[in-house]
Amino acid sequence: MWKWETEQQPKAVVVILHSAYEHHRWYAWLIEKFRSSHFHVVMGDLPGHGEQGKYTTYHDEDFKEYYKYTKVLLKVALEYNVPLFIVGNGLGAAIATYVLQNNKIECAGVVLASPWFNLKLAPGKLSNALSSFSAITSNVKLKHELEPHHLTRNTDVLMELKEQLPLKSMVTVKWYRDWQQMSRTIRNPELKFPDIPVLLMTGENDKVSDISTSKKWITEHTLSEFHYKQWKGCLHSLYFEVEREDVFKFTIDYINNVLRDLGYIIE
Template identity: 45%
Template sequence: MWKWETEGQPKAVVVIIHSAFEHHRWYAWLIEKLRQDGNHIVMGDLPGHGEDSKYARIHDKTVNEYIEYVKQLMQIALTYELPVFIIGHGLGGTLAIQYLKKSKAECAGLILSSPWLSLQRHANLLKNALANLGTLTSNMKLSLDFDKKALTNSLEGYQEIDDEIVYKTNVTVSWYKEIQLLMKNLTSQQVSPLSLPILLMTAKHDKITDPDQSRKWLLQQSSINFQYKEWPISYHNLFHDSERDQVYFYVNDFINNSIRSLGYIVE
């Protein structure tokens, strides 16, 4: 994992958690924007992603392994003794929610971009047989139909994610089942809600996740400071899409307002 520090007086630390099948280099634009606005950034690659993915043909890490990684990111961020914010995109948002429900770590605010709370696309192998998952062996390979062209409608954004690291969407049955169970548990009304400030952003033309389920989840939380925004022309990856400048304004304003509410002065 890596740290990018702002050149001036820092106001906050931002932990970024990318989605499944991605890696940290995709977020160079966002990292630089945050740095320019006075934030330190802590980020890395989820287990089995980035350089690690070159040596693995299939994603098979457990949720616990992902959460341990998030814990390590937060431990580094908290050493700065500044307000810490988490930006979680896609599966990264789902993992951020799970981490915050299980951890007592101080977090000044949670920013979610198209979190995985209900997937619109399923593994090709399971199109009409999701109910029969239990009959498949845990190590069987599934190919999830998440094409890069479904992530963004921006040519510039697509060029940023079209790099030398192969985009692999192959997962094991056990990986898929565990992620499905995690999403189901997090959207259950029986799960204790989050009370910290939350900014949740979705895309109207998301071909990966269901924005309606994300909005329903947000309304179940106990936060008295939350915002919801659906971007009208964007696809799933809001930080790589044509509206990303406006998306970033929302992120920066949310961070600044949350810091002010803690008693800090933001210039």
């Protein structure tokens, strides 16, 4: 993992969790935006991603590794002794939700961008059938037909990511089954999410995750404070989109309002 510290007095610390098949370098723009806005940033690569996934052709990580990794990131961030915010994108947003749902963590607020609570674009045409079969199918490989044009309309971002493509989006049935189990747990209305401020954002034209599931999830929980924002015309990865400056400003306004409610003076 890595730390990027603001040169000013920090308002808070932000932990960023990236989505599947990505790594932290994709988020250089977002990291610098937070840092220059007086926030420390802690981020790394999910297990099996980044340098760890450099020599592999598919993902077969146990999701327990993702949860353990996330808790380590949060522990490191809390050492700054300033309010902690989590910003998760795609799969990272779902992992953040699961970890907060199942652990007591001192978190001031969470931003969930296009969370993978339910997928429109799932790995493999037969994935739903295969994932219900016996353990014999666990190592069967599935192609997740996720392409850069599903993520953003921003040609500048696509050019920035050109050297880091194509996406390594081959997964095993076991990996997909783990995701299904996580998503079912998240969507279980009997399992309460902690009463912390939540900003959940989706793209109107998201072709990857099911935005109706995300909206249903946020309205089913009895939270004291939550905000739902659907960005008109946007695709899946809001922080990569043409409107990313506006998306970031919306995020910062939310975080600053939470900090004010906690008694911090925000200039």
